Amino acid sequence: MTEPAPHIDIADLPAPTEGMVMTLFITVREVAQSRDFYSRVLGGTVVLDENPCIVKLANSWIIMNPGGPPTPDKPGISLVDYQPGDTTSIFLNLRVGDIQARYEEWKAKGAEFVTPPIDRGAEIRCYLRDPDGYLIEVGQSTGLLHGKLAAKRPEDLPG
Numbered sequence: 001m002t003e004p005a006p007h008i009d010i011a012d013l014p015a016p017t018e019g020m021v022m023t024l025f026i027t028v029r030e031v032a033q034s035r036d037f038y039s040r041v042l043g044g045t046v047v048l049d050e051n052p053c054i055v056k057l058a059n060s061w062i063i064m065n066p067g068g069p070p071t072p073d074k075p076g077i078s079l080v081d082y083q084p085g086d087t088t089s090i091f092l093n094l095r096v097g098d099i100q101a102r103y104e105e106w107k108a109k110g111a112e113f114v115t116p117p118i119d120r121g122a123e124i125r126c127y128l129r130d131p132d133g134y135l136i137e138v139g140q141s142t143g144l145l146h147g148k149l150a151a152k153r154p155e156d157l158p159g
Helices: 031-041 099-108
Strands: 023-027 045-048 053-057 060-065 092-095 123-129 135-141
Touching (some): 031 045, 031 053, 031 060, 099 123, 099 135
Parallel strands (some): 023 060, 092 135
Antiparallel strands (some): 053 060, 123 135
């Protein structure tokens, strides 16, 4: 018995014929769970089911695969599961037109937010985590559209 052919949306593959496109690769523990989150909860389109899983999210792509050992093109480098906690050095940033609507919609679909949206002057923003614990910022530009920038942190000021 042969395995069913994987779902591949050729038209939406991040494979430009010229120039370049930006994608984000994340190491995930369970591809099906992450695929469901990025497609069903956040509204992405599944381009490839797995090996690797690709979900088109707005005007970009999330590529997901389990971790693994070094390969010839990345010798000495292993892909390991993200260990969520109280620190991070990278996160996905989603800009939306109506943050309150997205917050309500995604929360109803099971997204777990750190806080509700908070107005920070230049923008309204909040954060959620995906099934592997990756941090995702959701923001709506508000004051920024009228020239209002985010407040400087004391540690960013000279002297």
